[in-house]
Amino acid sequence: MSTGSSTTQVATLARREILRFIRRPYNTFLPPIVTNTLYFSVFGIILGSRIGSVAGVSYIQFVLPGLVVLGAISDAFENASFSVFHGRWEDYIDEVTTAPMTHRGMVGAYVFASAVRGLLTAVLIVGVGLVFTAAPVTHPFHLVGFLVVTVVLFAGLGVVGGLAATDFDNLTVMNQFILRPLVFFGAVFYSLDVLPPLWRNISLLNPMVYMVDGVRYGMIGVTEIDPNISLAVLTGAALAVLAINLVLFRRGFGLTK
Amino acid sequence: MSTPAIEVRDLRKSYDDVIALDDLNLHIPAGSFFGLLGPNGAGKTTFIETLVGLVRADAGSAAVFGHDVETEYRAARDAVGLAPQEFNVDRFFPIHEVLAHKAGYHGYGREKARERATQALEQVGLLQKRDQRFSALSGGMKRRVVLARALVTDPDLLILDEPTAGVDVQLRRELWDTVTALNESGTTILLTTHYIEEAERLCDEVAIMNRGRVVETATPEALMRRGTDRITVTLRDPPATAPAVEAGGDRVRSVKMDDDRLVVVATEGGLVAPDLVRELDRRGFEFVDLDVSRTSLEEVFVELTDSGNGDLGDDADTATDSGRREPRTAETPATDGGR
Ligand SMILES: Nc1ncnc2c1ncn2[C@@H]1O[C@H](COP(=O)(O)OP(=O)(O)OP(=O)(O)O)[C@@H](O)[C@H]1O
Ligand SMILES: [Mg+2]
Numbered sequence: 001m002s003t004g005s006s007t008t009q010v011a012t013l014a015r016r017e018i019l020r021f022i023r024r025p026y027n028t029f030l031p032p033i034v035t036n037t038l039y040f041s042v043f044g045i046i047l048g049s050r051i052g053s054v055a056g057v058s059y060i061q062f063v064l065p066g067l068v069v070l071g072a073i074s075d076a077f078e079n080a081s082f083s084v085f086h087g088r089w090e091d092y093i094d095e096v097t098t099a100p101m102t103h104r105g106m107v108g109a110y111v112f113a114s115a116v117r118g119l120l121t122a123v124l125i126v127g128v129g130l131v132f133t134a135a136p137v138t139h140p141f142h143l144v145g146f147l148v149v150t151v152v153l154f155a156g157l158g159v160v161g162g163l164a165a166t167d168f169d170n171l172t173v174m175n176q177f178i179l180r181p182l183v184f185f186g187a188v189f190y191s192l193d194v195l196p197p198l199w200r201n202i203s204l205l206n207p208m209v210y211m212v213d214g215v216r217y218g219m220i221g222v223t224e225i226d227p228n229i230s231l232a233v234l235t236g237a238a239l240a241v242l243a244i245n246l247v248l249f250r251r252g253f254g255l256t257k
Numbered sequence: 258m259s260t261p262a263i264e265v266r267d268l269r270k271s272y273d274d275v276i277a278l279d280d281l282n283l284h285i286p287a288g289s290f291f292g293l294l295g296p297n298g299a300g301k302t303t304f305i306e307t308l309v310g311l312v313r314a315d316a317g318s319a320a321v322f323g324h325d326v327e328t329e330y331r332a333a334r335d336a337v338g339l340a341p342q343e344f345n346v347d348r349f350f351p352i353h354e355v356l357a358h359k360a361g362y363h364g365y366g367r368e369k370a371r372e373r374a375t376q377a378l379e380q381v382g383l384l385q386k387r388d389q390r391f392s393a394l395s396g397g398m399k400r401r402v403v404l405a406r407a408l409v410t411d412p413d414l415l416i417l418d419e420p421t422a423g424v425d426v427q428l429r430r431e432l433w434d435t436v437t438a439l440n441e442s443g444t445t446i447l448l449t450t451h452y453i454e455e456a457e458r459l460c461d462e463v464a465i466m467n468r469g470r471v472v473e474t475a476t477p478e479a480l481m482r483r484g485t486d487r488i489t490v491t492l493r494d495p496p497a498t499a500p501a502v503e504a505g506g507d508r509v510r511s512v513k514m515d516d517d518r519l520v521v522v523a524t525e526g527g528l529v530a531p532d533l534v535r536e537l538d539r540r541g542f543e544f545v546d547l548d549v550s551r552t553s554l555e556e557v558f559v560e561l562t563d564s565g566n567g568d569l570g571d572d573a574d575t576a577t578d579s580g581r582r583e584p585r586t587a588e589t590p591a592t593d594g595g596r
Pocket of ligand 2: 301302303342418
């Protein structure tokens, strides 16, 4: 018997993972549409008209890239951690782990599918944004680069979360205590310039800041940090997390008894 | 001789203070129909799960068709189809897609994977449920789905971990026919079961496990020859005490009355029964019913796994000396397998 094609194996898993969320549109696509409509209404229209311009653009345009990143990373993380954890909880991840697939292939498929979900969410949010304001693309290469690296990084972190969790509550905790603070202090809603120097420097330790800044650069051309350095650092972080994923799968962390 | 389907050397696995596998050694020839018996907690499932990487052994080695399950895990897993004891089926997709995905994970392209899924569902008689999700099926159907999932990758080694638990008589027979046909076409089968007659009927070799070790490996016939059969004769006018019986000679182990029944325990009861009947007839006893129960493999099993097994003692008692044997519990009905 042949070991079959590696590509087929990985493609099947990636397809299964993508179909899982595509077939549940009310769970997958409705929430970011509703949430972001609310964000744009409140921050863009109600508050925005009082705030005036930030970093040379209207507040709603300033907030849009931040909301794109916020939605994309939340969904990439949530999708990966849920899918891996639910598979472990119900044991059906065994269907994958008992297959003659490479560990690299398994990690690749889980991360890819969740990254795709993050990107779809990003597109949806831009779509919602277009209802309220313009969505310019000043630096398309940077925009795509930042988005891809960002969703891969958080999909990879989601895989770690899904493997490490012992309970559904753990996933909630990761979301509440790790993701939320990063997001809210990640310069989504304000410019770093408004912070006193100490807080500004502390903020620079937050990876969210670079993502938001990079996507903002890609869209409206405004930046507070050198985008190429940000992109390099984030790429390094994403690769590091993928390497961790691989080690965890090889060791069977959370997957074997 | 060809490469064995499974070769296990000194396999060890402990969980905290429980030793699940205690230097397990096992050799399963390619093409055989091999039975793995043993009381609850003997380590059967743990052993099986080391073969597909769900359990990592602490020490020792295991190989499937010559491929080490850790260093050559892809080749080893490629050969194995496992129908596990506990259900672990994808809840998000209809069963047909679940099977097609499983085939895909093993390298079958999309079209081929779908074909194989259809074929596997047909093999277990579930084609009309193809669009249902696993959770919408009955317990017996769920068993069939995990069997189909094991078959969908066309394995050279089919492992069935208690495939007939909770399965009705008819389905059990269908399942037996299916796996027997597969075995005849060359698939190696490893079966664990608590239905001893199932092992007796299907397997050409059985290993009895207890406390993480193999305590005996033999053909079912060889094991049975060591055990005893039970001949029960229901008499019209039963005497108060059991009559002395000459038939059977050395083969007879005990003769007892149990209400209106005369119970004779003997080795190779099939040979003793005719003589016994003639003798009783000659002595003027009139009988209403005669029954020879060949539960001997079970008794050998109990003997082999009973010693020092305090926690399982209750289970073992009922099987040896009460006049009438009921299936012991829902999980371990030992005597109804073939009837
Ligand atoms: N994940 C686990 N954590 C801790 N102990 C375990 C685990 N899995 C199995 N064990 C222990 O290992 C021993 C062997 O269990 P195993 O499931 O292999 O037995 P078995 O022979 O399959 O029994 P059964 O006939 O009941 O299915 C038992 O004592 C069990 O409690
Ligand atoms: Mg078991």
